[in-house]
Amino acid sequence: MEADADDFLAAVGFKWLMGPHGAAFFVAPQDFGGLTPLLAGWVAGEVPWDSCYGPVEQLARSARRFDISPALFTYAGLRASLALVEELGVDAVHAHDLALADRFRAGLDGLGHAPVSAPGSAIVSVPGLGHRQGELSRAGIEVSDRAGNLRAAFHLYNTPADVDRLLDVLSG
Numbered sequence: 001m002e003a004d005a006d007d008f009l010a011a012v013g014f015k016w017l018m019g020p021h022g023a024a025f026f027v028a029p030q031d032f033g034g035l036t037p038l039l040a041g042w043v044a045g046e047v048p049w050d051s052c053y054g055p056v057e058q059l060a061r062s063a064r065r066f067d068i069s070p071a072l073f074t075y076a077g078l079r080a081s082l083a084l085v086e087e088l089g090v091d092a093v094h095a096h097d098l099a100l101a102d103r104f105r106a107g108l109d110g111l112g113h114a115p116v117s118a119p120g121s122a123i124v125s126v127p128g129l130g131h132r133q134g135e136l137s138r139a140g141i142e143v144s145d146r147a148g149n150l151r152a153a154f155h156l157y158n159t160p161a162d163v164d165r166l167l168d169v170l171s172g
Contacts, residue, residue, distance in 0.1 A: 007033055017085065018156065019078030022071040028063045041068035085156075093156050097122035100154035100163050107167035116149065125149040132170065139169050 009027040013019030037044060044067045045051030046058040059065040085093060101122045105115055108126060116125040130145035143152045
């Protein structure tokens, strides 16, 4: 995906990028598409140090005009996460995640449950099992109940043993 393929692009660094909460990315067209900053922090100034002790008098000419105070430790953590994703490769991470989801789907089939069809997704939703979320949480397995569907999202930090444990608890 190219950042300029759409008018705007916004993304967070949490979850799939494995970064801490609070990191986000934003790409806007050169003219900012008519957007006006509503909460511009000191770093949004053309010369940030001139905006430290008062209102931003001149917004940055770049998309930095939309920034608030940076969460420096968050970005330090995200840097390590992005380095790991880059080292392993997005394709390898995706293949790992899908293999776990497929393992879960196969196990569900063996238990007589049919997940919502989502080919190519590492997220598996199972209708009618959402009510088991509390039981699974008490067993140390974190999944969610979304509108009555049990939702499991597999990622790099999950293992085949995690999938097997989830299936084991569901079977009992």
